[in-house]
Amino acid sequence: SGLAAIALTTLSCTRSGDRVLxxxxxxxxxxxxxxxxxxxxxxxxxxxxxxxxxxxxxxxDDKVRLIWVESPGSVTMEVQDVPGIVEAAHARGIMVAADNTWATPLRFKPLAHGVDFSVTAISKYFAGHSDVLMGAISVRDEGLYRRLRDVSRVLGYGVSPEDCSLVLRGIETLSVRLDRAE
Structure with a gap:
């Protein structure tokens, strides 16, 4: 799920004693x-x-390891200054993750704005038919991918080929449905 993708990202970046914003x-x-x-x-x-x-x-401060952004925000729909937050975070060596579910990659590309992890709840717009529970994580570099892969294996994360097929079906009409929803 999208929540599982957020949890995986967070767990891959933090340890006891760290802080998440x-x-x-x-x-x-x-x-x-x-x-x-x-x-x-x-x-x-x-x-x-x-x-x-x-x-x-x-x-x-020195405890912060990860900053999450969500733009537009859930329910409130405010738009965050993602490039500004990324600049401030990266100046201190802190990673930034974005929940990009509402915008989708059709409306906002977090990785192009410096975000390290872009998470999308595929269950919503991508699948589009309320018959799939899935999340996705895109990353800026291979090292972050390897970190996610290792933690996901330990946690037993995976998706079925059938669910992947349903998402591919939904992607065909994603732009039309997103235009209509707006």
Missing amino acids: LPDSIYDPVRTFAQTFLGPFGVDVAYYDPLIGRGIAGLV
Whole structure:
């Protein structure tokens, strides 16, 4: 699922004692994951105003390992200054992950704006028929891919060929459906 892709990305980047920054408008199940899973395992989570932009530099300290963006935000639909957040994060060696479910790669390309991980809940627009539960992660370099692959193997992540076929079916009409939804 998209939530599983977010969890995999976060778990691949953090250890006990680290901190993750999440926009306050993050998809609500991610907040639950952060509180009920990350917290007890010693990963601190802090929420920030999604419109903070480059001001996020003021929230960054030596414990921050990952900053999530979600633009547009779930429910609230605000658009974040992703390039500004990426610039502030990368200046401190911090990775940035984007939940790009709402925009899809047809409306926003996070990797082209410096984001390290781009996550999409394939269950929504891509599949388009409410018959698939799937998430996808795109990365900027092979090292990040290898990190994700290793953690996903330990967790037993995988998808069936049938689900992949259903997503391919949905991709054929993605642009038409997205235009209509807008």
